[in-house]
Amino acid sequence: MPHLVNYAARLRIGGVGTVAVLGSINMDLVVRVRELPRPGDTVLGDRLLTIQGGKGGNQAVAAARLGASVRMVGRVGADSFGPSLISGLRDDGIDTSGVVVDESEPSGAALIVVDTSGENVIAVAPGANSKVGGDDVARLRAGLGARDVVVMQLEIPLETVLSAIDVAHAAGARVLLNAAPSGALAGRAMRLRARSRNTNRAAPR
Numbered sequence: 001m002p003h004l005v006n007y008a009a010r011l012r013i014g015g016v017g018t019v020a021v022l023g024s025i026n027m028d029l030v031v032r033v034r035e036l037p038r039p040g041d042t043v044l045g046d047r048l049l050t051i052q053g054g055k056g057g058n059q060a061v062a063a064a065r066l067g068a069s070v071r072m073v074g075r076v077g078a079d080s081f082g083p084s085l086i087s088g089l090r091d092d093g094i095d096t097s098g099v100v101v102d103e104s105e106p107s108g109a110a111l112i113v114v115d116t117s118g119e120n121v122i123a124v125a126p127g128a129n130s131k132v133g134g135d136d137v138a139r140l141r142a143g144l145g146a147r148d149v150v151v152m153q154l155e156i157p158l159e160t161v162l163s164a165i166d167v168a169h170a171a172g173a174r175v176l177l178n179a180a181p182s183g184a185l186a187g188r189a190m191r192l193r194a195r196s197r198n199t200n201r202a203a204p205r
Helices: 007-013 055-065 081-091 127-131 134-141 158-171 189-202
Strands: 018-022 026-032 049-053 069-077 095-102 108-114 120-125 149-153 174-178
Touching: 018 055, 018 134, 018 158, 026 081, 049 055, 049 081, 055 069, 055 081, 055 149, 069 081, 069 127, 069 134, 081 095, 095 134, 108 127, 134 158, 149 158, 158 174
Parallel strands: 018 069, 018 149, 026 108, 069 095, 149 174
Antiparallel strands: 026 049, 108 120
16 A cells, blocks of 8 residues: 555644745636637637636645645635635635735636646736735734744735745745746846745744
8 A cells, every 4th residue: 555645744743833825816717628719719618617716725725735724814805706715715724814805806816718638728817916915914924933834926916925025034934935927027036036045044944
């Protein structure tokens, strides 16, 4: 029988405190088709699937399912998707007290078309994710400790990510960044690299 890794125990042994995810929360709208449409084409697909996602939300769910204590910091819109996105995170045991309902923007959404070979085309409407900023970083800071891990991606404003790296550095927390979508880094990668390097030096071993 193959050896099965007890990831929950591994997280505990590793001395990890809370996994604090700062990032995007999207509703994924997925259609499966035989072939991806070319410019100007209309193709018929299968039924529309609505799936809770966003790179940040996915990171939070993955960590929670591996046994970590997880809190999510981010934004959803005051629309029909918002309550569903929050309840989906809660269903996985994630602390959503740091998720704000933004009255000025709709929830983030990803429009995904997938063909039978698995190739896909994705367009993302950031919505409330584009408003993740200083107030959200302040919520991240609250209770952040040296044993915690701050997890992020680039579906929120880069300035917010840079600020959160500084906050994690000051608290002695570790940072895990999925640098995607990479287009957000254009011309600014060195600033991000310098902050990450400083944070790694400060991280407990």
